[in-house]
Amino acid sequence: MSQFVVRGGHKLSGTIVPQGAKNEALQIISAVLLTAEPVTITNIPDILDVNLLIELLQEMGVKVQRPERDTCIFQADDVDVDYLHSPAFHKKSGRLRGSVMLAGPMLARFKKAFVPKPGGDKIGRRRLDTHIIGFEKLGATFTYHPEDGFYHLSGDAMQGTYILLDEPSVTGTANIVMAASLTPGTTTIYNAACEPYLQQLCAMINRMGGKISGIGSNLLSIEGVSSLKGTEHRMLPDMIEIGSFIGLAAMTQSNIRIQGCGIPHLGIIPEKFRQLGIQFDIDGDDIVVPEQDSYEIQTYMDGGVLTIYDHPWPGLTPDLLSIMLVVATQARGSVLIHQKMFESRLFFTDKLIDMGAQIILCDPHRAAVIGLGRSQNLRGITMSSPDIRAGVALLIAALSADGKSVIQNIEQIDRGYQNIDGRLQALGAHIVRE
Known part of the structure; x- marks a missing residue:
């Protein structure tokens, strides 16, 4: 069994190319x-x-x-x-x-x-x-x-x-x-x-x-x-990787260019990240996420707490909810993440809570996230990847956290992400596969 050893708190920069879908x-x-x-x-x-x-x-x-x-x-x-x-x-x-x-x-x-x-x-x-x-x-x-x-x-x-x-x-x-x-x-x-x-x-x-x-x-x-x-x-570029890299840039306060995104095929995904307060520019077929000190979750027009949920296309793919949940932990504001399709996909939030995130797991399908607004950083811990998407969400959390994190069972991550450690190292990430 392999594991990632991650030392977080380092800003990243550069260009990354999403894999095929x-x-x-x-x-x-x-x-x-x-x-x-x-x-x-x-x-x-x-x-x-x-x-x-x-x-x-x-x-x-x-x-x-x-x-x-x-x-x-x-x-x-x-x-x-x-x-x-x-x-x-x-x-x-x-x-x-x-x-x-x-x-x-x-x-x-x-x-x-x-x-x-x-x-x-x-x-x-x-x-x-x-x-x-x-x-x-x-x-x-x-x-x-x-x-x-x-x-x-x-x-x-x-x-x-x-x-x-x-x-x-x-x-x-x-x-x-x-x-x-x-x-x-x-x-x-x-x-x-x-x-x-x-x-x-x-x-x-x-x-x-x-x-x-x-x-x-x-x-x-x-x-x-x-x-x-x-x-x-x-094949098209992988929209889940693209969303993961947008979240990575926001969490680590990094300037990252995501090259060749197939913008017309991303549907509502860019808009959902904007609802979390993340700024980015579309440059041809690239997405450029600039370094930003903070991002604020939008509210509804009546002031109600935003809900982000999965829905069949052209709604939001369920594969990105784990990423959005992690991104929300360091935003300003609150959001309800509603995972409708899979009843066990939010159980990884216990690791984020151990890292210092403020999350209330309401039931197997819903989690309320109270953003820390960077008032305190997440802290590194030892954890295990339960599935592909939660594994990368935890990896993003570890890269933004203070100190050392160990992510075990990374075979789950390798099932869906190609040479993820090598590509993140090229951006300046401190990540080692053991």
Whole structure:
């Protein structure tokens, strides 16, 4: 097990480039199974979750060339479908919730798939219902086999249909879109997720010869085609990293340029950081956060305490709430952080309280933060990273705190952030991996 040793209280400066988007990568890389032709993907983040998915594809027979760490050429022309039912797949895929994204393209092209019970973060229950029900409505059948821990799916009778999702699940929508892309007939998905990463997936499938309309809305129409061809695709910058770096600059009173942010795809994220009082400039496709001594949380027009909550796109992604909570601890003013989607994601606040933050954990979903306004700095402690986003939130807190902090279980951080210690060192951070 590795850990970060951080000595906080140092201002940072310089330029940092966000990695490719993790949440897009898990969808896009799974989609290479839709064709036997080569698919070239660039701006791939070099992180544990993505590399694990690439290893899974290789083990099931997909040819992978990696001329650069951020570039892969995939060719799924000799796929071993039965590998997906092997103990080796069960063991590896159990560590990666993103492995469920293989089910849609496998059903579409090979008419069968195996889905293990989900793994990944310990941030609360993550349902597979949306995926399975969507496949069922397309005509797939499934049974759960407790003896091997797999859902067995068969897609021999799949046909285009109308699907009304009970929740706008991003991964659920993506999986159903991939399954429908090669399914005869027209599939309509209402209450579909419309995140930029899903738009990227749909645009990629269309370049492969697919027929998807309504991209960017919550009403998608997919006309199934008989086959798809190869293509090239470049991933967007990771909006969660971009938000993390904005928060890092504010907490450490640093001047940081975030280069190549894909500004049109960030949605409401910049506005939410402005509500916390953080100033920054948009310079072309870069975000420049200047050094600022203090920042003040906005209130509502009637003087009420601001509430920041997650919501399906174009609302705020839940992955940034942990970052915003940490940033609020050193702001002037108060804010209520409402994490609606995952019931365990705010439990990391106990570490921040130990560091001196003033936080009231109201329940598993809500935390009231009383900003210290820098009247006292956070203090370094030893802590453990419970999940990807909380881990980076704690790292930001440690970089702003007085003294030495130790962050354990950093494998969680490595799952979502590429060479984070090296990139922060380049900005002047005092961080060592042990």
